[in-house]
Amino acid sequence: MSNNEKTRGVFQTAIIPAAGLGTRFLPVTKTVPKELLPVVSTPGIEIIAGEAAEAGADRLVIVTSDRKTGVMAYFNEDPVLETALEKQGKEVMLHRVRRAPGLIKVESALQEKPLGLGHAISVAEDHLTEDEDCVAVLLPDDVVMPTGVLEEMEEVRNRFGGTVLCACEVPGEEISAYGVFDVEPTGDPADEGRVMRVKGMVEKPDPEDAPSNFAAVGRYILDRSIFGALQRIEPGAGGELQLTDAIALQVEEGLPTHVVVHHGVRHDLGNPGGFIRASVDFALQDETYGSDLREWLKDRLKQDVDG
Ligand code: G1P
Numbered sequence: 128m129s130n131n132e133k134t135r136g137v138f139q140t141a142i143i144p145a146a147g148l149g150t151r152f153l154p155v156t157k158t159v160p161k162e163l164l165p166v167v168s169t170p171g172i173e174i175i176a177g178e179a180a181e182a183g184a185d186r187l188v189i190v191t192s193d194r195k196t197g198v199m200a201y202f203n204e205d206p207v208l209e210t211a212l213e214k215q216g217k218e219v220m221l222h223r224v225r226r227a228p229g230l231i232k233v234e235s236a237l238q239e240k241p242l243g244l245g246h247a248i249s250v251a252e253d254h255l256t257e258d259e260d261c262v263a264v265l266l267p268d269d270v271v272m273p274t275g276v277l278e279e280m281e282e283v284r285n286r287f288g289g290t291v292l293c294a295c296e297v298p299g300e301e302i303s304a305y306g307v308f309d310v311e312p313t314g315d316p317a318d319e320g321r322v323m324r325v326k327g328m329v330e331k332p333d334p335e336d337a338p339s340n341f342a343a344v345g346r347y348i349l350d351r352s353i354f355g356a357l358q359r360i361e362p363g364a365g366g367e368l369q370l371t372d373a374i375a376l377q378v379e380e381g382l383p384t385h386v387v388v389h390h391g392v393r394h395d396l397g398n399p400g401g402f403i404r405a406s407v408d409f410a411l412q413d414e415t416y417g418s419d420l421r422e423w424l425k426d427r428l429k430q431d432v433d434g
Pocket of ligand 1 (some may be wrong): 244266268269304305306307330342343344345370371
């Protein structure tokens with residue numbers, strides 16, 4: 128078995144919806160797409176693309192808009208820059224510059240109007256080949272660490288078929304920012320606390336209506352029939368076509384749907400507060416910046432305590 132075959136997963140295509148206006152991150156997102164903001168020095172979207180490639184995807188479909196051409200350009204090779212770095216002997220930088228274009232085959236799908244996440248996913252449908260029976264979706268705002276949750280989700284899809292999603296337990300006061308699951312045990316004791324069956328799903332419920340504290344966090348393996356369901360939903364929360372509503376419709380219609388509960392770290396890159404946390408977390412683990420930053424942070428926090 129070749130290395131490539133070994134890592135090949137149940138899905139071939141991964142969709143990254145990246146057409147949003149980035150309003151929570153204005154004013155920088157006026158000209159810089161939030162997906163290109165650097166976590167230390169790597170754009171968030173490269174971290175997410177790396178995760179998709181590691182899980183065995185061989186094609187990435189980035190859903191983008193006319194305003195955000197820089198996102199696709201980031202995945203192009205840059206011969207002029209590469210030659211200059213080569214001449215200067217800057218091997219480390221050369222390696223970093225080449226990483227994104229070499230990760231995975233990237234295609235773009237245009238979302239002409241911001242009609243919601245469900246609509247964004249639907250515009251990627253034409254990029255799938257006939258033999259693909261499911262597709263992965265990775266939301267670029269969500270960093271889920273350590274990686275490996277997609278592989279766990281693939282195992283669950285192999286067992287139950289249908290759709291598999293990733294859930295995190297979030298505090299009650301934050302629940303209305305998410306798609307929220309109504310869940311029950313699968314019946315297999317080995318799944319306890321790790322895999323659950325989905326009985327329903329609701330987008331951004333009021334806290335008192337939330338069916339649980341298990342929230343969707345940006346990793347989906349969707350049965351290909353999702354594209355049909357996306358055609359059958361009406362605008363939902365925020366007046367947008369919600370992916371959650373299409374998933375909920377399929378649950379009602381009897382499609383096996385499960386969640387894998389992620390117990391590790393999750394960062395939200397979509398707003399400055401979450402982005403700063405992610406940056407600090409990554410920087411602390413960075414071999415160039417980590418130890419200096421740790422010492423500086425200790426001193427800085429001590430100043431706060433000492434007043
Ligand atoms: C989207 C989804 C939501 C999910 C969330 C995870 O919401 O619609 O179901 O829980 O991502 O980050 P958004 O953050 O785009 O409002």
